[in-house]
Amino acid sequence: MEQNQRLVICHACDALQTVSDLKPASAANCVCCSSLLYKRAKGGLERPLALILTSLLLFIIANVYPVLSLSVAGIESATTLTGSALRFIEQGRIDLAMIVWFSSVFIPGFSILGIFYVLLSIRYQLNWPYVRPVLAWVSRLLPWGMMDVFLLGVLVALVKLISMADIVLGTGFIAFVSLIVVYAAAISSVDMQTLWNCLDESSPRQRAL
Secondary structure: OOOOEEEEEOOOOOOEEEEEOOOOOEEEEOOOOOOEEEEEOOOOOHHHHHHHHHHHHHHHHHHHOOOEEEEEOOEEEEEOHHHHHHHHHHOOOHHHHHHHHHHHHHHHHHHHHHHHHHHHHHHOOOOOOOHHHHHHHHHHHHHHOOHHHHHHHHHHHHHHHOOOOEEEEOHHHHHHHHHHHHHHHHHHHOOHHHHHHHHHHHOHHHHHO
């Protein structure tokens, strides 16, 4: 096998095939079922790194500042993303609290931090420990991050509450909406297979070969 080629397994049909290194803004498809194997984004790792860093900052803001404030009969109440899960716990619905917190806070937060950790290690050749396990867990958890579904639930609740209470959208809500857009752009610009290829190329064993 040539040095600039690698074996890749198709995730759709499990066909093993040889794929050459891709040029920027190009993609490789399976020779059997034409499914996308992996792609190489234009601009290398700089674009996803910038988007992930922006997502990290927005994620911190969205979890520190209140998402919204309610005022009913002169009584005001404000809550954050984690605070909304705590309200379910206060009502005895621990199952709903876990679903809300894991899908809207823990999994997106772990994915953002994990991808940021991996991208920094690859881009600046830092060879940080546990990069491969982190990338493996991020790949498994990405489909379970559902911030957009959580936002849809918030909007439905706002429609029902708007006639009963004064609602003020907080800084956390604006940051959360912005986070969903930037996070989607960041994930679409990151190709997991490309990251695995970069790790293989930067490993000491690969360089020795």
